[in-house]
Structure formats: structure tokens, C-alpha cells
Amino acid sequence: MADPADSGLHRGLRAALLLAASALVAFGLVALVHEGTRDRIAEAAHRQALARFDEVLAGTSYDNDLLADSITLQDPETAGDAATVIAHRARRNGAVVAVVMEIVAPNGYSGPIRLLVAIEPGGKVLAARVVQHKETPGLGDFIETRKSEWITRFTGRSLQAPAPAGWRVRKDGGKFDQYTGATVTSRAMVAAVARSLALYERHRDEVLAPTARIAP
């Protein structure tokens, strides 16, 4: 038999080795599953994103991979993460037929609201849809199409109709009805759509530039 100090060391070493082995097994399991699901997850995410884009594009047909054909715009008038807006271009035969903006309304009632706004080249809204929000269920979730039609009122609007000063909720002297009891949410939504239109106007040439890539 070894002396007690030695056996204590032995015991500790054995425990440490067992713990390291368990960590390796756990790591191996996660790595295997990750490897086995990676392609499917990417594909599922791609399909989910495309389905959302098709909804705002409202039947506009296009022939490019609009998830890959995107540019990042910076909004100098907004602070933080919401300042970065991604614009995806839907093209037919190389010409842009619609632009889909991924925009964040930073001032929702309970956190940011992420939405997609599709704009046709002339500057009119094709459709807007909420991708993610944390607004109060039953009160602020009227912005989802399955709860109410409210968000469809942006379709066909542009910075000319109404004029920029009209891009406010009625309570603030604008042209958009706020949803009763959820003025903060309505305000955030109207401002976000107006902001995506203004950004589009400012970067129109950049966004509408013909594709530089050689077709695959």
C-alpha cells in the first residue's frame, strides 16, 4: 500500500482525469451533432428567411439570390445597432425590381422591433412585416399580420404620400392611425418605415446600381 499522501494525490489525479475525459466526451457529442445538423440548419434558416422575404415582396418575381445580394447602409441619424440597415435587392435580368430593408425600430414599447420593408424602385412601399418583437401580447402585437391588418396600411405609401411631416401617428399630427392603447408601438413602427424610405432615397443610386458580379 502507498502512504496516505500518495493515495490522496492519486485520487485527485484520477478525478481530474475522469473530469477531463467527460469534457472530451461531451465535446465530442456536441461536435458530432453540430457536424450532422449544420447543413440542415443553414438550409432551414435560408428557407425561413426566403419565406419572409416573399411575403413582403407580395408576388414580385425575381431571379437572383436576394439574400446574397445585399448592401449595408448606415443611418447617421440613429444611434446604436438600429443605425445599421441591410438592403437586399431583388432583381430580374439584372435590374432591381424591389429592395427589401431589414430595419430595426429601436423604440418599441418593450425593446426593439425588427421588421422588413419592401420598397419598389420608384420609392413606394410594397409591404412591411414584423420579423421579431417583444411587444405586449394582446396589446402591442397588432403589428403581426395574424393579429390585425394594421401593418398593411403602409403598402403604397411613399415619402410623397404623405409628405415627410405626415409620417407620424395621428396623435402627433400625422396621417397614420395609432392603434388604440398602443401609441408607443404605432409611433415606433411609423418612424421605422419612414426611416427605411428616407434611407432608400438617400442611397438610391447605390442601391439600384447594376450588379457588378458576372452572372454565375
Next chain:
Amino acid sequence: MTPASILRAGFRDQNPGLVQLLGLCPLLAVSTSLGSGLGLGLATLTVLMASNGIISLVGRSLPGEIRIAVFVLLIAALVTSTELALAAWFPGLHTSLGIFLPLIVTNCLVLARAESFASRQPVTHALLDGFAMGGGFLVVLLLLGGVRELLGHGTIGADLQSLFGSAIPFEGLRLFGSEHGFLLALLPPGAFILLGLGLAWRQARMANQGPASERSSNEPVRSSLPPVGGVAS
């Protein structure tokens, strides 16, 4: 310990949701609809059975100093794997459950069963216990989710297809328009109130069965819980 007694413990006498009150955070947060309740319930059940099975095989050979650490490692690996699998095959459900999927790691129900049951029992009993406890949790999630969806939206199972894919042959039932929904049921206070009513119902049933049966089924619950199980999460 017989298979029947293990099943009875999980679904009734030591039900995680109504008696042990383990995993209340996900239970209250996710049970806004039948579909999301079903999703989280099944995910928890899967993790619980897998962790119970593996831990029953390796648990006894582990020295006490590192036992809990190894359990947590294994549970975390299983939860991550489950989460990846859901993202691959049920993306709708994965998005809807969000943070509560990875948080199954911190559901003290899983660690409590590993430590207090699976590590001391043969693998068949451990698997059955995982099924019974996970099933008991699932039933409470389904009941709470179903009632909250019905009161709040006027529907039952309306989001099953969007969560589990359009292969589900059930489109959901609408009993009344969502504009007549009882908003409180969908908000966290409603979840607490409804769970409280569920607990009261269970207590009333226990009281009716007389003090003897109450002692036999309630007391062992408290004493059999390992210290870690007492940490609410």
C-alpha cells in the same frame, strides 16, 4: 421500486410541475399555447431520459468531488444537441422557444433526477423515471398551455402547424374570436394565477384522501430532494 410506482411518482405523487415545483421558470414562461408547451415538454422529456440513462450507467463509478460537475457537463451536451436537432428539423419551434431551449440545462428537474435517482438506480428504472418525470412535466405544460391559449386567444392548438411543420394533420380549433380573449391569461401574472389554481386543486384532492395518504406521498418528496433541487430556477 416497481415500474408502476416510478410512473405514479412522476405523473402524480411527485409531479415536477404540481408537487415538486421544479422548473417553474420555463413552465410559466413557455406555456402560452398548447403548441409551445408541447414543444418544450417534449424537449425536456428527451433530455431527461437521455441524461437519466447515461448517468445511471456512469454515475456510480464517479468520485464524489466531480460527480455533479460531470452531470452538468453531460446535461449541457445533451441539451445543446437537442437544440441543434430542433433547429435543423423544427426551425419554427426552435425560434418560438428561443432562450428557454438552452435553459433546459438550468432546469433543476434534470439535475435533481440525475443526482437523486438515476445515479443510484439500474438503467431501466432510470429511463422509466426520466419518462415519468418528463411526462409529468409535459402534462402540466400541456394543461397550462392549453388553458392559457383557450382563454387568451380562443383557440386550441392553433400554432401546432407553424411550430411542428405543416405535416401535422391538425389545424387547431377556434372556439371564439381572439378579440374576446382574456389578455391576463397570456401574461405572466395569468400563468402564476392558473398554476396556483392547479396547485390548489391538487392540494384539495390530497386533503380529501385523508392525512395518511398525504403524509405518505408528500413528505418523501421534500426529504428526497437533494440540496441542489431546492434551488429554484
